[in-house]
Amino acid sequence: MKKYNIAIVGATGAVGQTMLKILEERDFPVNRVLPLASARSNGISVSFRGEKLKVLEATPASFNGIDIALFSAGKTVSKELAPEAIKRGAIVIDNSNAFRMSPEVPLVVPEVNPEDIKKHKGIISNPNCSTIQMVVALKPLHDVARIKRVVVSTYQAVSGTGLEAIEELMEQLKMVLNGEDPKARVYPYPIALNVLPHIDVFDDTGYSQEELKMVNETKKIMNDDNLAITATTVRVPVMNGHSEAVNIETEEKLTAEMAREILSKASGVKVVDDPKSKRYPLPGDVTGSDEVFVGRIREDFSVRNGLNLWIVADNLRKGAALNTIQIAEKMVENAMI
């Protein structure tokens, strides 16, 4: 079996570290892993299969001989270096939002639109974390009953922002317990004992980019421009694991029981739904799990064909690193690389 040379751009970040772990766990056919980051990470090592690998500065020449370049170092780095990687023959799978809405770039969640991968011209984009877990749960319902409208409110963990946000929350909790006022650096206001209805920047309509990503990316991944969506995205003081309260309206009637049955057979989904026995998905439980967990499945009696769902996933895994590697796996599986 062919083995691949893999570059990880942003190897010292929260997602990059998770990528290394997942490549190892899933026994991806790796020949060589090349961890790359900015010059700031010079001298840092990361571990892979028991070995210490020195992190190198990402430059255009880094991609010589690379088969697959996994990018997770932000938009600017992707814009600058992804074309360099492609020029040198690598396939780029990009976690940033640099290319997601570009018409030539497929935006892929393997459980939802694996067939879009083959349209790629060198770059495949990985969707936003909050979008990925939602579409994994919605696609099987859409296939059966056609979803017309989605209203989603999110409860997003700080790990989605990165390691510095995880540290900030821990530091702020210490300050609170010491009776001090928590100080904010990463977020505009303290996140400890607070919730912030502010993820990414705002536009003139009052939406945040995170909210618009959920709207636009969902339509693109589901290949359905008529799917109506609105979103409110909120940061909560949780270390890892995004939660979403999702309300949908469908063309055809779906009872809660039908939805539970469809989802329990769906790829990548795990139904945890017995609230009377205190069984529902919790962000505190999902770290390290690959599945998208769905519970609190209820009919919404306020509309003809409505359902409420509570969707939780490990945003660093399925929301980012795992989905990226699943895209690479699909390409290997279908001899596209």
Next chain:
Amino acid sequence: MKKYNIAIVGATGAVGQTMLKILEERDFPVNRVLPLASARSNGISVSFRGEKLKVLEATPASFNGIDIALFSAGKTVSKELAPEAIKRGAIVIDNSNAFRMSPEVPLVVPEVNPEDIKKHKGIISNPNCSTIQMVVALKPLHDVARIKRVVVSTYQAVSGTGLEAIEELMEQLKMVLNGEDPKARVYPYPIALNVLPHIDVFDDTGYSQEELKMVNETKKIMNDDNLAITATTVRVPVMNGHSEAVNIETEEKLTAEMAREILSKASGVKVVDDPKSKRYPLPGDVTGSDEVFVGRIREDFSVRNGLNLWIVADNLRKGAALNTIQIAEKMVENAMI
């Protein structure tokens, strides 16, 4: 001016303590305050206008000579003692959900349906905290554009559960910082660094009582059975201050600008809405404030006449103690007592 003898049942709880503070702050015409609680609170004192008042055990005889009895000690106590208070000539304003949906009991938010007070037969119910802040913000919009449907997701603070939940969150945060696993007593799972889609008990349709309260109480307070509502209620690791992501559909078109203007003139509402300048309501900011704060006002492009709102309030004040005392104030103002 007439002055009143006021009993507070549940005087040692989070809401009871806030009631004492608010009676003082607002200079309510008090002749005498009688703090009552269960036998467990024997020997405890509370302070009012600089005096220490001994908390007495609530018994039927406690209400002799009482004009207004403010109840906040749970459903069982209200069911047992409210009729005794009425029998002795007191007006009962009850914070529990013992009588809220009973047709003879008005359910009142003074900014929304003050006229319902006069239908009382001894008891007036104070709505659920999450309902109160929502209807204060929705009523002015309903009056202008007629709201047809509401989809709400909540981010509710632990103070809504009571003092023991505030202590539990603090203890769990200490455990987390000491590297221990947080232990849960009050909630079924740790609330520190977690969110729990579980408030009150669940019924067979999969809804929690908290969610059904938001649905049923809103219709009753707004005097509109056709108002369609669905809710997902979630506990978050915030000490005090409930937040709500509220999506509405209206009969008439409301632009975000129109909604902002209507709300900025509405009684009990404060608009904080300039997200580009990082101005939006935060639960961390509202403790001690009387207003319901509304921000993130945006048109929802997924439906013909849709709006998104972010509604935050001090759940112990406007969500409970303040609303109760505002009901009493209305009765005094209109010589109904």
